[in-house]
Amino acid sequence: MNGPILSWALPIALFLLGLAMACCLVRMVQGPSAQDRVLALDCMYLNGMLLMLVLGIYYGSSNYFEASLLIALLGFASSTAMAKFLLRGEVIE
Amino acid sequence: MTDATLPLWVEIIIAALVLLGATIALLGSLGLLRLPTYFERVHAPSIIATMGCWSIMHGTLLYFSLQGHSLAVHALLIALFVSITVPVTNIFLMRAALFRARRAGKNVPPSLSRTIAVEERDS
Numbered sequence: 001m002n003g004p005i006l007s008w009a010l011p012i013a014l015f016l017l018g019l020a021m022a023c024c025l026v027r028m029v030q031g032p033s034a035q036d037r038v039l040a041l042d043c044m045y046l047n048g049m050l051l052m053l054v055l056g057i058y059y060g061s062s063n064y065f066e067a068s069l070l071i072a073l074l075g076f077a078s079s080t081a082m083a084k085f086l087l088r089g090e091v092i093e
Numbered sequence: 094m095t096d097a098t099l100p101l102w103v104e105i106i107i108a109a110l111v112l113l114g115a116t117i118a119l120l121g122s123l124g125l126l127r128l129p130t131y132f133e134r135v136h137a138p139s140i141i142a143t144m145g146c147w148s149i150m151h152g153t154l155l156y157f158s159l160q161g162h163s164l165a166v167h168a169l170l171i172a173l174f175v176s177i178t179v180p181v182t183n184i185f186l187m188r189a190a191l192f193r194a195r196r197a198g199k200n201v202p203p204s205l206s207r208t209i210a211v212e213e214r215d216s
Contacts (some may be wrong), residue, residue: 003098009108013115020115020122020141027126027134035190036131042182043125043138047118049171050141050149054111057156062165065153069171076178083185087192 002060010058017051038082045075103159107152114149117141131190135183142179147172 002010021044028040049071056064081091099107117140124137150172157165194201 003101003104005101005104005108006099009112013111016112016115016119020119023119023122023126033131033190033193035186035193036134039131039135039138039186040125042186043122043141046138046141046146046175046179047122049175050114050118050145053149053153053168053171054115057107057111057153060160062157062167065167065171069174072171072174072178076174076182079182080185083182083189086189087185 002058006057010054013054014051014058017047017054021047021051035086038079038086041082042075042079045071045079049075099156099159103155107156110148110152110155114145114147114152117145117148121145132187135187135190139179139183142175146175 024040024044024047028037028044031037031040049068052064052068052071056062056068085091121138121141124140125134128134128137150168153168154165157168191201195204
């Protein structure tokens with residue numbers, strides 16, 4: 001469906017994004033402190049969102065856009081809640 | 094959904110934008126993995142939210158605009174949303190980490206706000 005250049009470039013981009021997510025996963029597992037793990041999870045949310053956008057180009061379907069937007073929304077909410085928890089020890093006071 | 098293939102120059106531009114964005118995402122994540130302390134590490138992923146996200150978003154916008162013969166600005170929504178929310182999250186995380194480092198007695202700059210300074214002096 002895609003032309004000759006995109007059918008080569010998009011799997012490479014998907015591989016690079018997957019590698020980026022693996023780097024974040026390593027940091028999240030071995031992170032020395034709790035804030036490192038939260039930062040790595042936030043970074044992984046961003047990488048997953050970009051992965052969904054590239055998958056949308058790869059399959060030529062705009063349905064992946066909704067998944068990407070949803071990941072962005074939930075990533076913001078969860079990272080903010082985690083940061084609040086690190087700051088105060090409570091999410092909702 | 095049309096089955097018309099895109100012209101070659103459009104494919105080259107989209108491939109360059111998407112590969113650039115993916116490379117920048119990998120660089121930001123490598124920085125997150127390699128940098129030694131937390132306060133250096135927190136800088137690295139912000140390149141994903143700015144340059145990486147914007148270039149992949151432009152690739153998506155170009156692809157769907159030329160594929161569907163109408164301007165597909167919905168991809169712009171994600172980039173705008175990310176550009177608003179990521180600084181908020183990063184500032185929250187940095188303040189939380191600074192607070193925890195002060196609590197643990199690490200060598201970090203003292204707080205400029207009065208209440209926490211008084212609380213530290215009393216404790």
